Amino acid sequence: xxxxxxxxxxxxxxxxxxxxxxxxxxxxxxxxxxxxxxxxxxxxxxxxxxxxxxxxxxxxxxxxxxxxxxxxxxxxxxxxxxxxxxxxxxxxxxxxxxxxxxxxxxxxxxxxxxxxxxxxxxxxxxxxxxxxxxxxxxxxxxxxxxxxxxxxxxxxxxxxxxxxxxxxxxxxxxxxxxxxxxxxxxxxxxxxxxxxxxxxxxxxxxxxxxxxxxxxxxxxxxxxxxxxxxxxxxxxxxxxxxxxxxxxxxxxxxxxxxxxxxxxxxxxxxxxxxxxxxxxxxxxxxxxxxxxxxxxxxxxxxxxxxxxxxxxxxxxxxxxxxxxxxxxxxxxxxxxxxxxxxxxxxxxxxxxxxxxxxxxxxxxxxxxxxxxxxxxxx
Amino acid sequence: xxxxxxxxxxxxxxxxxxxxxxxxxxxxxxxxxxxxxxxxxxxxxxxxxxxxxxxxxxxxxxxxxxxxxxxxxxxxxxxxxxxxxxxxxxxxxxxxxxxxxxxxxxxxxxxxxxxxxxxxxxxxxxxxxxxxxxxxxxxxxxxxxxxxxxxxxxxxxxxxxxxxxxxxxxxxxxxxxxxxxxxxxxxxxxxxxxxxxxxxxxxxxxxxxxxxxxxxxxxxxxxxxxxxxxxxxxxxxxxxxxxxxxxxxxxxxxxxxxxxxxxxxxxxxxxxxxxxxxxxxxxxxxxxxxxxxxxxxxxxxxxxxxxxxxxxxxxxxxxxxxxxxxxxxxxxxxxxxxxxxxxxxxxxxxxxxxxxxxxxxxxxxxxxxxxxxxxxxx
Numbered sequence: 001x002x003x004x005x006x007x008x009x010x011x012x013x014x015x016x017x018x019x020x021x022x023x024x025x026x027x028x029x030x031x032x033x034x035x036x037x038x039x040x041x042x043x044x045x046x047x048x049x050x051x052x053x054x055x056x057x058x059x060x061x062x063x064x065x066x067x068x069x070x071x072x073x074x075x076x077x078x079x080x081x082x083x084x085x086x087x088x089x090x091x092x093x094x095x096x097x098x099x100x101x102x103x104x105x106x107x108x109x110x111x112x113x114x115x116x117x118x119x120x121x122x123x124x125x126x127x128x129x130x131x132x133x134x135x136x137x138x139x140x141x142x143x144x145x146x147x148x149x150x151x152x153x154x155x156x157x158x159x160x161x162x163x164x165x166x167x168x169x170x171x172x173x174x175x176x177x178x179x180x181x182x183x184x185x186x187x188x189x190x191x192x193x194x195x196x197x198x199x200x201x202x203x204x205x206x207x208x209x210x211x212x213x214x215x216x217x218x219x220x221x222x223x224x225x226x227x228x229x230x231x232x233x234x235x236x237x238x239x240x241x242x243x244x245x246x247x248x249x250x251x252x253x254x255x256x257x258x259x260x261x262x263x264x265x266x267x268x269x270x271x272x273x274x275x276x277x278x279x280x281x282x283x284x285x286x287x288x289x290x291x292x293x294x295x296x297x298x299x300x301x302x303x304x305x306x307x308x309x310x311x312x313x314x315x316x317x318x319x320x321x322x323x324x325x326x327x328x329x330x331x332x333x334x335x336x337x338x339x340x341x342x343x344x345x346x347x348x349x350x351x352x353x354x355x356x357x358x359x360x361x362x363x364x365x366x367x368x369x370x371x372x373x374x375x376x377x378x
Numbered sequence: 379x380x381x382x383x384x385x386x387x388x389x390x391x392x393x394x395x396x397x398x399x400x401x402x403x404x405x406x407x408x409x410x411x412x413x414x415x416x417x418x419x420x421x422x423x424x425x426x427x428x429x430x431x432x433x434x435x436x437x438x439x440x441x442x443x444x445x446x447x448x449x450x451x452x453x454x455x456x457x458x459x460x461x462x463x464x465x466x467x468x469x470x471x472x473x474x475x476x477x478x479x480x481x482x483x484x485x486x487x488x489x490x491x492x493x494x495x496x497x498x499x500x501x502x503x504x505x506x507x508x509x510x511x512x513x514x515x516x517x518x519x520x521x522x523x524x525x526x527x528x529x530x531x532x533x534x535x536x537x538x539x540x541x542x543x544x545x546x547x548x549x550x551x552x553x554x555x556x557x558x559x560x561x562x563x564x565x566x567x568x569x570x571x572x573x574x575x576x577x578x579x580x581x582x583x584x585x586x587x588x589x590x591x592x593x594x595x596x597x598x599x600x601x602x603x604x605x606x607x608x609x610x611x612x613x614x615x616x617x618x619x620x621x622x623x624x625x626x627x628x629x630x631x632x633x634x635x636x637x638x639x640x641x642x643x644x645x646x647x648x649x650x651x652x653x654x655x656x657x658x659x660x661x662x663x664x665x666x667x668x669x670x671x672x673x674x675x676x677x678x679x680x681x682x683x684x685x686x687x688x689x690x691x692x693x694x695x696x697x698x699x700x701x702x703x704x705x706x707x708x709x710x711x712x713x714x715x716x717x718x719x720x721x722x723x724x725x726x727x728x729x730x731x732x733x734x735x736x737x738x739x740x741x742x743x744x745x746x747x748x749x750x751x752x753x754x755x756x
Binding site for chain 2: 004006008010011012013014019020022023024025026027028029030031059060061062063064067094095098099100188190196197198217218219220221222238239240241242243244314320322
């Protein structure tokens with residue numbers, strides 16, 4: 001007998017009451033019942049995104065909403081700056097390239113955050129840059145990027161939008177869209193929102209909506225204007241992912257009940273505790289200077305393959321964490337603390353990590369990680 | 379106390395065992411467990427699509443897969459024939475237009491099927507047509523189009539693909555992709571597959587995959603080659619809609635257990651019974667010459683607003699059927715018999731329809747619809 005503990009940075013565990021809501025008989029979307037759910041969801045999404053704008057709900061993975069951001073804001077031949085410090089930064093550049101948007105890459109060393117001064121310099125040198133694309137958390141490296149500082153640079157430029165992939169960010173830490181002046185904030189269902197994957201979100205500022213009017217890139221399924229027109233009638237342009245929207249209704253209620261401030265401080269505490277625990281085990285963080293509250297990326301000890309750690313954790317102990325991606329593969333493993341994770345899930349993960357490291361011949365004080373975590377979380 | 383009966387042409391009811399499968403704790407997609415589910419799903423989708431090709435699984439509504447079909451097959455300036463005999467035929471044309479594909483519309487009267495001879499004529503006149511887009515069932519009118527006959531016209535043309543929207547078709551009636559020579563068959567989760575909306579499918583012939591190689595329309599999220607590369611490793615290009623895929627695994631098992639032939643004949647019998655019942659009530663079919671086994675479209679009696687019938691059925695009796703869309707709005711109502719619908723759901727729907735019609739002052743023999751249906755279904 002072995003229980004499963006999911007501590008990967010997406011999908012994350014789905015709360016029992018959300019699973020239950022989603023397992024009710026199928027509901028038709030063109031009914032007053034569903035429209036009333038949509039009305040609640042719209043209001044709660046505004047709370048979550050800290051905005052007065054509508055938050056679009058799309059039936060797709062996060063990447064679909066990222067593509068939507070590019071094709072709705074920009075036009076063929078436009079120039080854009082992309083912060084590339086991991087796999088998801090690279091994805092922004094790939095999407096831009098696919099649509100003929102000229103990309104100026106800011107290549108950031110994996111594990112490091114982008115320096116806002118470089119963005120300022122790039123923008124000053126290239127006055128025709130129409131958008132800056134970045135991540136709130138670069139999930140592949142566990143880095144948190146300085147969104148607020150970058151928003152300050154861009155918010156007064158009338159024709160340049162700041163586009164933030166907040167898939168691993170919204171609902172994890174503070175990203176007040178309106179107050180900071182983010183122009184397009186993307187979210188996903190399978191992270192802090194505690195839902196299965198299959199829904200993505202996009203919220204646009206006034207400035208962004210003006211750019212949408214001018215955009216000439218081809219689009220159909222991800223046409224944001226068409227979605228907005230339907231959303232304000234509590235509908236969607238195409239058949240919505242009904243069961244996921246019903247789950248969303250429930251998970252947003254949970255976030256409201258806990259309160260955004262408490263949600264953020266829970267993530268902060270859990271991230272601190274996780275970092276303290278792995279450091280107590282003598283391990284090094286992959287993103288020590290700017291770690292995210294969503295996921296902690298840890299370098300495997302010298303001579304030990306990180307994939308082996310991930311595999312033993314999973315096959316022997318039932319703990320699902322993530323390995324590294326692309327160039328970080330084999331070098332790091334990643335423990336998520338976002339969404340429906342409690343203290344004892346983290347204690348369990350650290351305990352299993354200790355057993356795994358011991359099995360792999362790594363030398364440390366057995367129990368020191370768990371003890372450190374208890375000190376933080378008691 | 380009022381129970382709900384869902385007889386709309388999508389979403390359709392989700393079987394209890396599928397709901398149950400989807401309500402298990404969240405599973406990570408990069409695990410042997412999920413990969414083994416994907417392996418089963420791949421094999422069962424081939425059975426459902428009657429093909430030896432891989433069936434791509436996309437996290438989106440059916441419209442997303444329709445867009446995928448256009449952007450993966452064609453190039454800017456290509457010409458395509460679109461069968462436009464309802465809302466979904468129009469959608470093919472809209473997607474083509476959005477991507478700069480030149481459309482030759484074959485406008486078919488709503489409620490009628492396209493005549494294959496017209497397709498042959500169009501193709502002969504326009505040798506450079508790269509694709510013919512059509513629906514298996516035009517859901518908005520309840521028409522079944524002659525896919526087999528059209529496939530015979532196109533299958534020997536080396537550079538022209540037949541693209542069939544089988545969202546309301548696959549798993550309802552026989553659409554043997556390989557045998558007939560359909561080049562791209564699109565499916566959706568929320569119809570005969572008895573799942574919530576949020577998944578779509580696309581299966582491509584050898585000819586279609588060759589066209590994909592040449593296609594230069596921009597695409598990213600709907601890049602079929604990238605999906606195929608991942609699918610054969612039991613993965614997907616982007617985070618899959620995990621819970622829906624797990625539901626799919628279960629619903630495909632149900633279809634296997636019943637057997638495709640039995641599934642088809644069930645839909646045939648239910649459609650016949652529904653048509654007989656509404657005709658016994660003195661009502662007229664909207665698509666009398668080529669009705670689909672998926673959904674029966676019925677003209678409201680003279681002087682009665684079809685939307686009123688739909689509303690009374692829903693609010694007073696708990697029966698969810700669909701009204702007409704666009705130009706058919708107010709004129710027709712649509713009763714679906716696809717997916718997880720049994721005889722007594724249909725008896726219930728006809729019974730509620732009788733009560734509704736009586737309330738609206740329509741004169742007929744009360745009970746005659748139900749009696750006719752019993753004769754067909756006993």
